[in-house]
Amino acid sequence: MLIVVALGGNALLQRGEPLEAELQHKNVKHTAQALAALARQHELVICHGNGPQVGLLALQNEAYTKVKSYPLDVLDAESQGMIGYLIQQEVGNQLPGRNVVTLLTQIVVDANDPAFQKPTKPIGPVYTEEQAKELAATRGWQIAPDNNHFRRVVPSPQPKEIVELDMIKALLKLDSILICGGGGGIPVERQDNKLIGIEAVIDKDNTAALIAEKLGADALLILTDVPAVSENWGQPNEKKIKHVTPSVLGKMNFPGGSMGPKITASCRFVERNKKLAVIGNLFDVQDMLEGKAGTRVSMEVDAIEYY
């Protein structure tokens, strides 16, 4: 099978952990073990998020005032280098003799995407309300609530086209394990047949779904730190969903948090390609493929099944 995985932030950092390099390295080792097990049996393409990391790069840029902060497309590119390197090295260490490569990936977006008017993508650390208000005032950042805290939010347009698609296909044919579309890809717009960077952070689940579609992948695995999608999450009547069609899942309501983009991306991939998407915990990845863990989204179920 050809599998595209979308790695959430927790592949590099557990929720609330500080953004230290050593911690990320340690976490990536565990992530790499889970991914290597998958890569021993399947073709594997790895996409990853960059929310905490690109936020850190932005803060480091702001802190060094002698040089103007670099635009977000360049910081996205830096984050592809940073995160791609850590994953590539550790997955490679788990699989001696296999080629593991990171390809810088530009993703074309529409400069008129409504996302540019309404930033929604949280990046960087969490702030108290007081800190958030000060940052909004002093730096012109957009700030939005995030669980019990606040975070900076930036535009997150829809991915339209993968600039390096041909080379991604070619590298896959060579049996390499490929890291691409990192941080959702570097957002660019097309003007007069030229590419120009644009300030945004594309949602990595949407980008992973687009890559999975364009590669004709058999499965899209969206890996996060919860075991499954739940109805009434955190309530006494919480029900974990085992298997659901995209039409049923797409009509359900998941307020707040980061589950929304995962569900949208899964539903779109399954509806358009009649293949499988699974949302679940990174470390259950084998069980997710076998139907023993996570929430499967496919056409092969009668509406919905619970655990």
Added chain:
Amino acid sequence: MLIVVALGGNALLQRGEPLEAELQHKNVKHTAQALAALARQHELVICHGNGPQVGLLALQNEAYTKVKSYPLDVLDAESQGMIGYLIQQEVGNQLPGRNVVTLLTQIVVDANDPAFQKPTKPIGPVYTEEQAKELAATRGWQIAPDNNHFRRVVPSPQPKEIVELDMIKALLKLDSILICGGGGGIPVERQDNKLIGIEAVIDKDNTAALIAEKLGADALLILTDVPAVSENWGQPNEKKIKHVTPSVLGKMNFPGGSMGPKITASCRFVERNKKLAVIGNLFDVQDMLEGKAGTRVSMEVDAIEYY
């Protein structure tokens, strides 16, 4: 012909220009025009330096004190993303329909390389003597003179092995223009068949020469901001070298500055492979190939010829 170019810092920043993103973007457009002309006629692999950029990343890391500075190998990886993206986008804009890709590249070095005891590679901005002394005292940096100023210096071990060599070869066969070995590559050491990052910045001319050798390239072009290698540089009796054998060039003395590594890398490549190396100005690249500009290093000359 298969050509490997090593782009000096001036491909992105003229000497003394501030490290602003917009300036780098503007400079990369000119660089891309020169490289695109080459790529229309030849197979092209692009290596580039990262001295100013990795220095900036280090300063930004130091300035944001809430998170410990990331190690140099991770910053090298970030710089591959940053610079690779800028070059890839602009070269691609010059050559619609061609594939231009950046592959993250790890380079194995020897952890016992004497360079780790004696840092020599300048990174980041120039400082006055007073600033330099303060930075050495407060940050534990090694500082060394650089022309009339001072700069931070870091270890620069010899590149030994290109981890992603097979994929570089494969991408070249697909007629892509390939950016790899950026910033001299991400330095790693091999321990028990695993790769581990190590804090250093490899010289990009040495890495380009190694890549050229391993790919069997016909020519190594070392592109900088001087028109040629000169005897008695800056003196009334300055003599620009047109063509020279590696054995003659290798015995000449070029005190200070950054010409040393370019000469060492050129001589080694030509001696080992009996091919051509040329050192010259980025914007003379076509004339350099035709023998009309730059300093040619090859076995096909009787000792030395001057302009």
